[in-house]
Amino acid sequence: MNNFQLEQLLNSELKPQLIKDYCPNGLQVEGSNEIKKIVTGVTASQALIDAAIEENADALLVHHGYFWKGEAEPITGMKGKRIRSLIQNDINLFAYHLPLDIHPTLGNNAELARLFSVSNVEGLEATPQSIAMKGELTETLSGEEFAQRIQQVLNREPLHIKPTQDKPIKTVAWCSGGGQDYIELAAQQGMDAFISGEISERTTYIARELGIHYFAAGHHATERYGIKALGEWLEKEHGFDVKFIDIDNPV
Known part of the structure; x- marks a missing residue:
């Protein structure tokens, strides 16, 4: 080709x-x-x-x-x-x-849903091209248990900001990479937790004051899996010789 x-x-x-x-x-x-x-x-x-x-x-x-x-x-x-x-x-x-x-099956956010065992996935925004997503965990977890799941899946310890009043996690929203400012929309929709790659200084106070768990899981770490899935699709469906190479990045 x-x-x-x-x-x-x-x-x-x-x-x-x-x-x-x-x-x-x-x-x-x-x-x-x-x-x-x-x-x-x-x-x-x-x-x-x-x-x-x-x-x-x-x-x-x-x-x-x-x-x-x-x-x-x-x-x-x-x-x-x-x-x-x-x-x-x-x-x-x-x-x-x-x-x-945003791709529904090969995208970064779709891959995170699969890796974190999230079901009933839909857009957080009221648009067909929603950049942030939301769904439900298959089981209710504590904040510490969900942090452990993120670490196991991404091989990166997340930064966990707890709400002032701690609570269990069943509903989650997320946006890979630099999507931290979707946290307010997630809180408005009653999500128990929000995950993004990056964190801003203001994100800490938003999480605490709006009563939502927040996890900063790494920009690079949250965006490894879409490009990997896309390459695997090209190899499986179209016969290309594809190799995924992960250049480590702690951010």
């Missing part, structure tokens, strides 16, 4: 045209025409690019690519080195941000 056909295939599945994003989704850097070997990973860092070069990949497929709104436009410095590495080694760079967060 050539690179533009792969982009069409990914666009058909992820439907980036349906959501307003902060970066271009799809083929960001053009490389070789024919694609057989794909490396997937969370962020198109130099370390991941070097790993793709080592794997003789034709394409690098990531969640966090380049050309974000508000970033400096010149292709110099770190950005220049990354893009030169891709072009010199004929590697295509594909990136899908919010479309991968």
Whole structure:
């Protein structure tokens, strides 16, 4: 399959045209025409690019690519080195941000629901493209028990902010990555707990004052699984040789 056909295939599945994003989704850097070997990973860092070069990949497929709104436009410095590495080694760079967060079966949030054993999953927002999700645990857990589940699943100890009046957890809402500001909407809808990747200073007070458990589980840790699932789908359904490479990131 050539690179533009792969982009069409990914666009058909992820439907980036349906959501307003902060970066271009799809083929960001053009490389070789024919694609057989794909490396997937969370962020198109130099370390991941070097790993793709080592794997003789034709394409690098990531969640966090380049050309974000508000970033400096010149292709110099770190950005220049990354893009030169891709072009010199004929590697295509594909990136899908919010479309991968919200995909109902392959997305980051869908994968977190599966990993945390959440049922009755639906959007937290009243829109078909809700970025945050909500549902119910299969069993009621204490805050400490749910923190342990998150740590076991993500291999990362979460930061747990308890509400002023401690309570058990049955209903949860979540948003992978930097979705901490959905916590107020989760509290308004009566959720017992909210999970995101990142935490802001204000999030602590919101959780305590609105009576909701909050778990900061790591931006990278909460967004490993969508891109991994997307690569597995390409391998299983379309015959590509795909390798997921996880570049450790403590954030």
